[in-house]
Structures are given as C-alpha cells and as structure tokens.
Amino acid sequence: MDIAEFQAYGYFASTLFLVVVLYAYIYHLYSKKKNADGIDYEQYSNMALHDDIDDTPVASIRDDKKK
Amino acid sequence: MENRPLEYDYTVTKMFMFTTILLGIVGMLIGVILAFQLAFPGVNLFLGEGLAEYTNFSRLRPLHTDAVIFGFTLSGIFATWYYVGQRVLKVSMAESKLLMFLGKLHFWLYLVTVAAVVVSLFAGVTTSKEYAEFEWPIDIAIVVVWVLFGLGIFGLIGIRREKSLYISVWYYIATFLGIAMLYLFNNMEIPTMLASAPDGSHVGGNWYHSISMYAGTNDALVQWWYGHNAVAFGFTVPIVAMIYYFLPKESGQAIYSYKLSLLSFWGLMFLYLWAGGHHLLYSTVPDWVQTMGSIFSVILILPSWGSAINMLLTMKGEWQQVAASPLIKFMILASTFYMFSTLEGPIQAIKSVNAIAHFTDWIVGHVHDGVLGWVGFMIMAALFHMAPRVFKREIYSKSLMTTQFWIQTLGVVLYFTSMWIAGITQGMMWRAHDEFGNLAYSFIDTVTVLHPYYTIRGVGGLLYLVGFLMFAYNIYKTMSARPVEESELQSASPMGA
Ligand code: HEM
Ligand code: HEM
Numbered sequence: 001m002d003i004a005e006f007q008a009y010g011y012f013a014s015t016l017f018l019v020v021v022l023y024a025y026i027y028h029l030y031s032k033k034k035n036a037d038g039i040d041y042e043q044y045s046n047m048a049l050h051d052d053i054d055d056t057p058v059a060s061i062r063d064d065k066k067k
Numbered sequence: 068m069e070n071r072p073l074e075y076d077y078t079v080t081k082m083f084m085f086t087t088i089l090l091g092i093v094g095m096l097i098g099v100i101l102a103f104q105l106a107f108p109g110v111n112l113f114l115g116e117g118l119a120e121y122t123n124f125s126r127l128r129p130l131h132t133d134a135v136i137f138g139f140t141l142s143g144i145f146a147t148w149y150y151v152g153q154r155v156l157k158v159s160m161a162e163s164k165l166l167m168f169l170g171k172l173h174f175w176l177y178l179v180t181v182a183a184v185v186v187s188l189f190a191g192v193t194t195s196k197e198y199a200e201f202e203w204p205i206d207i208a209i210v211v212v213w214v215l216f217g218l219g220i221f222g223l224i225g226i227r228r229e230k231s232l233y234i235s236v237w238y239y240i241a242t243f244l245g246i247a248m249l250y251l252f253n254n255m256e257i258p259t260m261l262a263s264a265p266d267g268s269h270v271g272g273n274w275y276h277s278i279s280m281y282a283g284t285n286d287a288l289v290q291w292w293y294g295h296n297a298v299a300f301g302f303t304v305p306i307v308a309m310i311y312y313f314l315p316k317e318s319g320q321a322i323y324s325y326k327l328s329l330l331s332f333w334g335l336m337f338l339y340l341w342a343g344g345h346h347l348l349y350s351t352v353p354d355w356v357q358t359m360g361s362i363f364s365v366i367l368i369l370p371s372w373g374s375a376i377n378m379l380l381t382m383k384g385e386w387q388q389v390a391a392s393p394l395i396k397f398m399i400l401a402s403t404f405y406m407f408s409t410l411e412g413p414i415q416a417i418k419s420v421n422a423i424a425h426f427t428d429w430i431v432g433h434v435h436d437g438v439l440g441w442v443g444f445m446i447m448a449a450l451f452h453m454a455p456r457v458f459k460r461e462i463y464s465k466s467l468m469t470t471q472f473w474i475q476t477l478g479v480v481l482y483f484t485s486m487w488i489a490g491i492t493q494g495m496m497w498r499a500h501d502e503f504g505n506l507a508y509s510f511i512d513t514v515t516v517l518h519p520y521y522t523i524r525g526v527g528g529l530l531y532l533v534g535f536l537m538f539a540y541n542i543y544k545t546m547s548a549r550p551v552e553e554s555e556l557q558s559a560s561p562m563g564a
Contacts, residue, residue, distance in 0.1 A: 025333065029326045041325045041329065042324070045322040045324070045328075046315070046321035047229075048154075048233065048235075049558070053159060054073075057230065058229065058230075058231050061229070061230050
C-alpha cells in the first residue's frame with residue numbers, strides 16, 4: 001500500500017467516524033429528555049432572562065446537596 | 068450588614084470597562100494613523116524627522132494590533148465575564164473576599180502588563196512574531212494575568228448557586244483554555260543570555276532578548292496554529308459568549324434553540340484547531356496540512372452560522388425591536404457581520420482563491436469586517452447594556468447611540484469595500500504577464516492604482532473612530548444620567564432621549 005492509498009483509507013475512515021460522532025451527539029441531544037431523569041436542554045434557553053440573584057435556579061446546587 | 072440584601076458586585080467589571088474604552092481609543096487612533104500613512108506616506112513623519120523612529124508605520128503597526136486585540140478586545144472579554152459570570156451562576160463577587168481580591172489583582176496586573184507592552188513596542192523591542200511580539204519577561208506577566216483570570220472563572224463556578232452552566236460560561240471557559248494552550252506553545256523561547264555560540268562562547272545581548280524555540284517551517288506552523296486560533300479564541304469564542312447572553316437579555320427573548328447552541332459549540336471547538344493551515348497555503352508546509360486547513364475552513368461555516376442563525380432566530384416575532392432599539396441594532400448587525408466574515412474566510416481559504424487573495428488588502432478587508440463589524444459592535448453593545456446596570460442609571464442618549472450606529476456602519480462598509488477592490492486589483496496586477504511570461508506591471512504601478520482606495524479606507528476608519536468617541540462620551544455621561552429603579556433593568560435597557 002503506497003502512501004496515497006493509505007491516505008485515502010484514512011480519509012474515508014475518519015470522515016465516517018466523524019459523521020457517526022456528529023449524528024450520535026445530535027441523537028443524544030434530542031433523546032435525553034425521554035429517559036427517567038432526562039434533561040430537556042431547552043429549559044436552559046431562558047437562563048439569561050432569569051438571572052437576578054434571588055431568581056430560582058434551573059437546577060440548584062443546594063437541592064442537589066439535600067438529596 | 069447582615070440585613071442588606073445580597074447584590075451582584077460590579078467593581079471589577081467597571082475597572083475593565085474603563086480599559087476597554089481607553090485602549091479602544093488608543094488602538095483605533097493608531098489604526099487610523101496607519102491607514103493614512105499607507106495612503107499618504109508623508110504621515111510617517113507627522114511628528115517630524117526627529118521622532119520618525121516612533122511614528123513610522125512599522126513601529127506603530129504592532130501597537131495597533133496589540134492594543135485592539137490584547138487591550139480593547141481582551142478588556143471587553145474580562146469586563147463581560149465579571150458581569151455575566153456572576154449573573155448566570157447566581158453568585159456575587161461580594162460573597163468571596165478571595166475572589167474579589169483576585170479580581171482586583173487581575174485588573175492591576177493587567178494594567179501594568181499593558182503599560183510594559185506599550186513602552187516596549189514603542190521602543191522597538193519585539194520578537195517579530197505577529198500577535199506574539201512580547202519578549203519573555205512580558206510573556207511571564209501575561210501568563211500570571213491569565214492564571215488570575217482562570218482562578219476567577221473557576222472560583223466563581225466553584226461557589227455558584229446555579230448548577231447548570233449557561234452556554235456563555237462554556238464559551239468563556241473555552242476562551243480561557245484555548246488561549247492558555249496556544250499562548251504557551253507559541254511563545255516557547257530562550258533568553259539569549261542563556262545561550263552560547265557553537266564554539267562555546269557566551270552570546271550575551273540584552274537581558275530581555277530571546278529567540279523562539281522553533282525555526283523555519285516549524286516556526287511558521289506553530290505561529291499560524293496560534294495566529295488563527297487567536298482569532299478563534301479571542302475574536303470568536305468569547306464574542307459568541309457575549310451575544311448568547313446580551314441579545315436574549317436585552318430583547319427579553321429566550322435563545323431560539325439551546326440544542327443548536329450546544330452543537331455549534333462543540334463543532335466550533337473541534338474544527339477551529341485544524342484550520343490554521345489556511346494561512347500557509349503555497350508555503351513550505353506539507354501539502355496535506357494545506358489541504359486539511361482548506362477543508363476544515365470550509366466546514367467551519369456550519370458551526371459559525373449555527374450560532375449566528377440561532378441569534379437571528381432568537382429575534383423571531385420581535386423584529387420591531389431592531390427598528391426601535393439601537394442596542395439591538397448593534398447586536399443584530401454584529402451577528403450579521405459574523406456570518407459575513409465566516410463566509411468570506413472559507414472562500415479565501417480555498418487554494419485557488421487564496422492564490423489571488425494572499426498578501427493583498429483583501430485579507431485586511433476580511434480582518435476588519437470581522438473585527439469592526441462583529442467584535443467591535445458586540446463589545447460596544449455589551450458595554451451599553453452593562454452601563455445602566457453597573458451605574459444604576461439610564462443610558463445618557465439614545466439618539467447619540469443611533470447616530471453612532473449609522474456613522475460606524477458606514478465606516479465599516481467603506482473600509483471593507485475599498486479593501487476588496489484594492490485587494491483583488493492588487494492580486495490580479497501582481498500575477499498579470501505577457502505572452503513571454505514577463506510581468507505586466509511593476510510594484511509602483513499597483514501603488515498608484517490603489518491610492519484612492521487607501522484614502523477611502525482611511526476615511527472609513529476615521530468614521531469608525533469618531534463613532535467610538537461618541538460611544539465613550541455616551542458611557543461617560545451615563546455615569547451621571549437619570550438614576551433608575553431595579554424594575555427598569557429587567558430586559559430592554561433604559562435610555563434617555
Ligand atoms: C469560518 C471562519 C473563518 C475562516 C475560515 C477564515 C479564513 C481566513 C483566511 C483564509 C485568511 C487569510 C490567510 C492568508 O492568506 O493570509 C484569514 C485571515 C484572517 N482572518 Fe479569518 N477566517 C474566518 C473568520 C474570521 C473572523 C470571524 C475573524 C475576526 C473577527 C477573522 C480574522 C482574521 C484575521 C485577523 C486574519 C489575518 C491574519 C494575518 O494575516 O495577520 N477571521 N482568515
Ligand atoms: C478605527 C478603526 C481601524 C482602522 C482605521 C484600522 C486600520 C488598520 C490598518 C491600516 C492596518 C494595517 C494593514 C496593513 O498592514 O496593510 C490594520 C491591521 C490590523 N487591524 Fe486594524 N484598524 C482599525 C480597527 C481595528 C480593530 C477594532 C481591530 C480588532 C479588534 C483591528 C485589528 C487589526 C488586525 C488584527 C490587523 C492585522 C491584519 C493582518 O495582519 O492581516 N483593527 N488595521
């Protein structure tokens with residue numbers, strides 16, 4: 001196998017790998033809210049709007065400690 | 068003291084807002100001088116023959132780039148971090164004496180370092196690496212400043228009330244880590260006082276002088292891996308952090324798609340680091356590095372536009388705000404220019420296009436539609452949004468702000484259109500040849516042709532500077548404008564007529 005052929009296989013394999021990673025991540029983003037303690041990522045989208053120091057956090061550190 | 072309700076503490080933010088404005092004025096003033104020097108070489112001597120050493124183009128150019136990058140932009144990043152960080156983590160700097168102390172130390176040490184940079188560059192002390200001109204003692208100071216910034220970030224995260232890190236925080240963390248890595252690797256250097264000549268004798272030289280640990284092609288590779296990612300982690304990532312906070316906040320709209328923001332974040336992180344090769348097309352670096360640089364650059368459109376479109380869609384159904392609020396205008400124009408320069412960049416990264424574009428003014432045009440339209444507009448918008456909140460007063464004048472917006476927009480347009488024409492003309496003239504392969508033009512022919520465009524660029528830059536001075540004045544007057552109630556600060560910023 002000369003270098004060009006090697007590069008071609010490498011190129012194909014890495015492209016395939018990256019495509020799989022990309023779609024797996026997108027799948028993860030959408031599917032996470034479905035399982036039991038899943039998170040709907042969209043609940044974070046208005047964090048900037050509720051950022052006063054006494055606004056309720058989306059997920060409080062203190063709640064976490066209580067558990 | 069116990070009964071006083073807890074409030075966010077903006078002391079450090081205020082300090083960095085001050086340097087953002089001060090160094091912005093200095094950097095852009097020098098930029099305007101440079102622009103007129105290129106159009107009218109006599110300007111090189113504007114303080115007379117005697118001081119020519121300090122006023123010529125080559126001495127001032129690194130002062131411009133470093134003042135606007137490490138002065139204006141970096142101060143803006145720090146100012147917004149100490150503001151946004153507290154708010155989205157729901158924790159006040161006042162709650163930790165240590166963090167407050169580190170924050171102030173961060174500022175003062177930064178100021179000392181800036182002063183050292185200004186003096187050394189004026190004196191002509193430089194390592195000659197673009198955007199990394201500082202000699203080793205200053206590099207060490209910069210590392211300390213950066214570590215203090217990191218302690219501030221992770222310290223605040225450590226004592227936060229809000230468990231989830233908002234998308235902006237991710238971008239700030241990436242800025243910190245990205246620059247830390249790049250800066251360290253690119254500035255590996257050996258003070259010449261420690262070096263010895265091949266025959267074993269001592270080299271000596273000035274104590275502050277150093278040489279890079281890399282040479283030749285390796286040096287070029289590391290330099291542009293750094294240079295390109297300085298753009299990524301200085302002009303893109305932290306500015307995206309800003310827009311993800313300030314646009315939703317000012318408009319009162321939730322981010323259109325949080326998932327898209329995450330996807331774009333990881334996409335950007337992954338792709339940017341491989342694209343630096345596009346600065347070295349047709350140079351001595353291996354061919355595959357060049358091809359890889361081109362390919363990654365083209366794919367880079369996707370996460371870049373992912374963020375920008377997300378921001379535009381955040382305004383969905385609320386477009387009347389763009390007409391009504393000059394602050395929203397600044398941010399919408401910023402994200403539009405972001406889309407614009409991240410389309411232009413990939414086009415320039417295609418090898419055949421780069422063959423014309425490289426070394427020409429088209430690159431300078433690309434740089435400035437990004438930095439003036441995107442970075443500059445976003446940082447000014449952030450300061451406009453923060454000013455009423457840190458001073459508890461309304462913005463002094465809305466009409467001044469609107470006027471500034473239009474003057475600067477015109478300035479940016481004049482800047483990049485003139486550079487496009489100049490750049491492509493230059494590129495075409497350099498390569499033109501007759502049937503025997505003799506070059507059709509000599510260098511001076513291009514200079515003559517480009518003169519009007521250089522003048523237009525100078526005028527465009529001057530307009531931008533005038534707008535920036537209006538901005539500085541507006542913020543200054545805000546400090547003594549009408550006081551406002553907390554309730555007026557929920558979303559849209561209060562503005563005086
Ligand atoms: C998708 C994103 C981008 C790509 C692929 C890209 C690509 C390029 C290319 C191909 C060059 C010219 C290299 C040469 O021939 O010398 C360049 C130069 C440059 N770009 Fe971009 N660009 C992008 C976004 C941006 C943005 C958003 C900014 C600033 C806000 C920016 C700032 C610069 C700077 C400062 C240089 C000049 C570096 C120098 O030669 O000193 N770029 N970019
Ligand atoms: C008042 C507005 C400004 C004017 C008139 C101006 C003018 C200039 C000029 C004349 C050059 C040298 C170009 C050459 O060597 O041919 C330059 C380079 C540069 N400026 Fe500006 N500038 C301005 C604002 C800014 C701002 C706000 C930033 C960044 C935040 C910036 C970043 C840069 C960079 C990175 C370069 C180096 C470009 C390269 O090497 O390709 N400039 N500017």
